[in-house]
Amino acid sequence: MNTRIFHLDEIDQAAKEIQAGHLVAFPTETVYGLGADATNEAAVKNVYLAKGRPSDNPLIVHVASVEMVEKYAANIPDNARKLMKKFWPGSLTIILPIKRHVLSKTVTGGLSTVAFRFPDCQPTLDLIKKAGVPIVGPSANTSGKPSPTTAQHVYHDLHGKIAGIIDNGPTRVGVESTVLDMSTDQPVILRPGAVTKAQIEDVIGSIDLNHHHVGKNEIPKAPGMKYKHYAPNAQVYIVDQDTDWQRVVDWISKQPFDVGMMAEERILQHASLPMNAIQFSLGKNVQDASARLFDGLRQFDDQPNVKAIVAQAFPAKDLGRAYMNRLNKSAGGVHFGAQNK
Structure with a gap:
């Protein structure tokens, strides 16, 4: 067709x-x-x-x-x-x-x-x-x-x-x-x-x-409640605090592969990034980030050398609640932390 x-x-x-x-x-x-x-x-x-x-x-x-x-x-x-x-x-x-x-x-x-x-x-x-x-x-x-x-x-x-x-x-x-x-x-x-x-x-x-987890044999009343959603091939890590980004950059520099980096322009502009950090701007605020989140994940999905993605968190209130809902599902709830060494 x-x-x-x-x-x-x-x-x-x-x-x-x-x-x-x-x-x-x-x-x-x-x-x-x-x-x-x-x-x-x-x-x-x-x-x-x-x-x-x-x-x-x-x-x-x-x-x-x-x-x-x-x-x-x-x-x-x-x-x-x-x-x-x-x-x-x-x-x-x-x-x-x-x-x-x-x-x-x-x-x-x-x-x-x-x-x-x-x-x-x-x-x-x-x-x-x-x-x-x-x-x-x-x-x-x-x-x-x-x-x-x-x-x-x-x-x-x-x-x-x-x-x-x-x-x-x-x-x-x-x-x-x-x-x-x-x-x-x-x-x-x-x-x-x-x-x-x-x-x-x-x-x-x-x-x-809603705080109800849909069971294996239960029919969800709305999309996105039961099955895996929004996930690219690379593992996504949620970066919770601005103060975490230097540690993120240090971790990226040690990896033998490319890492997608999704953050606001203010973070990307002031970071000294290694060659294997592939930038994607989430704009200037949570409205920009919500509009750009899926586009960024898709762009990195088309780059086979990108084996991991780090993405900025926003406070989970108002539109930020929707943004974090999608980001958490994309990451499978995985946050940048002790496992990233």
């Missing part, structure tokens, strides 16, 4: 591919998604096949209106409507109970709930409207690898497996949406993102953060 790059004036053609049951990757403000008609079970199954994604990992359903949610949701609580009004379109995914038999178990993972998202990206909203159906959209990458933030990332992983990719340039946010479960008595964030706990609580009051 030839994978076509669709430009922004070719959304009509991309929508026809969706209507024909084919897969088209689409941009959002967070990461690129792998799109298929959410009402076409065969097309949705092909999403799992293209990604190599476990079939019990439910898919987020992207919509272009609240009315589209109402067609499938069994109930939309008042608080959910308040959040939709405040944050949609935007980086908030809301899990709701759905009507029986309106979407296949291939979409829901066999659950009675579905995660809905109204992305803040006009080309994708146009795609959904022109296709006339909601569109499933897990990240458009090989399952387990860093999420794609450019059309080129998608092409790298999925060319020959999907019909096309809508190219809207680099994404703005860079980490996936916040996932909020509104199907329970107490709303709970299952995955942190750019919409923060404090922002949500300003609208609907107290909510919880």
Whole structure:
């Protein structure tokens, strides 16, 4: 299969591919998604096949209106409507109970709930409207690898497996949406993102953060809760403190291989780096770092001489909570420390 790059004036053609049951990757403000008609079970199954994604990992359903949610949701609580009004379109995914038999178990993972998202990206909203159906959209990458933030990332992983990719340039946010479960008595964030706990609580009051570890035989209610995610081939080490960087540089200089170094510009500019330290700037703040994290991990993944990656930590609050969630998963929770000698 030839994978076509669709430009922004070719959304009509991309929508026809969706209507024909084919897969088209689409941009959002967070990461690129792998799109298929959410009402076409065969097309949705092909999403799992293209990604190599476990079939019990439910898919987020992207919509272009609240009315589209109402067609499938069994109930939309008042608080959910308040959040939709405040944050949609935007980086908030809301899990709701759905009507029986309106979407296949291939979409829901066999659950009675579905995660809905109204992305803040006009080309994708146009795609959904022109296709006339909601569109499933897990990240458009090989399952387990860093999420794609450019059309080129998608092409790298999925060319020959999907019909096309809508190219809207680099994404703005860079980490996936916040996932909020509104199907329970107490709303709970299952995955942190750019919409923060404090922002949500300003609208609907107290909510919880998920601390539940999904068991081996348990179906997760949201992506990223059960399986390995965001991992490059090289081991990632989290560097917790600014004062650790000189020790990091000393360690890099002793290694017989290249080491990727992901940090803010202020750190990279003031460090005396050895020849085998390959720099990637995370910008000037946590907003920049979140937008660039996956791009950096992917760039180092394409450099076989890079056998390790050291990456800067940020305080786990607000957007930093989402950044650290992804970085911790990329590193498998491994921090730069005593083992690095």
